[in-house]
Amino acid sequence: MIIRRYLVKQVVSTSLVVIALLTLIMMGGRLIKYFGMAAQGRLDAGILFSIIGYRLPEFLTLILPLGFFIGLMLVFGRLYVDHEMAVLNGSGVSRHKLARLLIPMTLVFVVVQGVLMIWVSSWGLRQFDALTNEQAVRTGFDLVRPKEFISSGPYTIYAGSLSEDRKNLKDIFFYQRATKEGKPDVMILAQEATRVEIKDDNSANVVDLVQGRRYEIFPGTPKYTQAEFQSYRLRLENDKEAKFESSDVEALPISQLWENRQDPVVSSELGWRLFVPFAMIIALILAVALSEVSPRQGRYLKLFPALLIFASLIVALMAVKTRVSKGEMGIFAYPLVLMAYAIAGALFSRKQKLAPKIKKQIQRVRS
Known part of the structure; x- marks a missing residue:
């Protein structure tokens, strides 16, 4: 049907533009955060875009329903403003019939949202956890680059050169800020350093320094101590605060959720994945009901109030998730x-028919 193809094309194109814009805004903020972590030496810059790719499905689970609803509102609003809805109504095609024509397309969005929530999002979180556990949460000499100062937690490190296997360094500068009040800062200068691998110990980086000096400096005072050494072993504890937060339940595959569905936390996540995709159908119902505007008002007049109503649905579902957990x-x-x-959407769509009846009932009661 020509009308269906026309509507589907308009809704899909508009929704995709909105989804892309919302994704750029949300992921842009997260990318800036990760760039900041990389600049501080807490994250390897080489895995930034891998992290964003693994987190993208999680963001899309919230962006997709919102983008689809905004796309519907903009398309239906334009139909009213450009008098296309009046022509369609005059031809015997009501807005309810237009909604029925969009049901197949809406079901496709439901399926896409369901696939994202049930399988892809949890898979991305598992890959994200594996990637960050292996590479991202690194400190000290793990992130040393030749002739660059690298800061990682309380440490600042500089190396004049670095071997290809990252085990031998030359012209070392090391500075450690005191973590407790009254304790001195430590500064070490050394000609060479060799990394030492200790089995069954991933909590620290260990290096052997050769021919250097160690200073203990008390900030704000002229007091300091100096010691020369021929060989000195330095142990750098990994930054325990530099960990990514991710819920274990959200990363579980759907099969494990179903097996442990008696647990309230697992049950809340299971319900979230199974029922939230149907918010796409609610988006269609609400958009048809709330998008009606006169040509003089403009199609953006009811967009913000309608957006608040649909956002309240997402907030309500999140509140239910918390209560169920x-x-x-x-x-x-x-x-x-x-x-x-x-x-509520069905009542909104019948407001033109219900309003005169309610008004008559009120007048009848008063008389």
């Missing part, structure tokens, strides 16, 4: 919230 609600609270918003 605490054992205060059952998993069927998710479909109840979706049904409540579907009924």
Whole structure:
């Protein structure tokens, strides 16, 4: 049908543009954070885009419903402003029939959202955890680059040169800020350094320094101590605070969630993945009901209020997830919230027919 192809093309193109813009905004902020961590020496710059790629499905699970709803609102609003809706209505095609024409496309979005939430997002989180555990949370000599000062937690390190296997360094400068008040800062200058591998110990970097000096400096005072050494072993503890936070439940595959569904936390995550994709259908119902505007008003007049209503649906689902995880609600609270918003959308779409009847009933009661 020509009308269906026209609507689908408009909605899909508009929604994809909105989703791309929202993704750029949200991921841009996270990318800036990771760049800052890389500049501080807490993250290898080479894995930045891998991290973003693994986190992208998680962000899309929230961006996709919102982008789809905004796309529907903009398309339907334009139909009203450009008088296309009036022409369609005059031809016997109501907005409810237009909504029915968009149901197949909406189901495709539901499937895409379901695949993201049930499989892809959790897989991305597992890959993200594996990547960060292996490479990203590194400190000290792990991130040394020749002729560059690298800061990592309380450490600042400089090496004039570095061997290809990253085990031998020359012209070493090392500075460690005191972690406790009253303790001295430590500065070490050495001609060479060799990394020492200790089995079953991943909590620190160990290096043997050769021919150098060690200074203990008390900040704010002229007091310091100096010692020369021929060989000195230095142990750098890894920064325990430089860890990425990720919920173990959110990274679990759907099969494990189903096996442990009796646990409230697992049940809340299971319900979130299974029922939230149906928010796409609610987006269609609400968009049809809330997008009606007159040509003089412009198609953006009701966009913000409608956006707040749809955002309240996402917030309500998140609140349900929290309550279910605490054992205060059952998993069927998710479909109840979706049904409540579907009924509200149906009432909004019938407001033109209901308003005169309600007004007559009020006048009849008063008389």
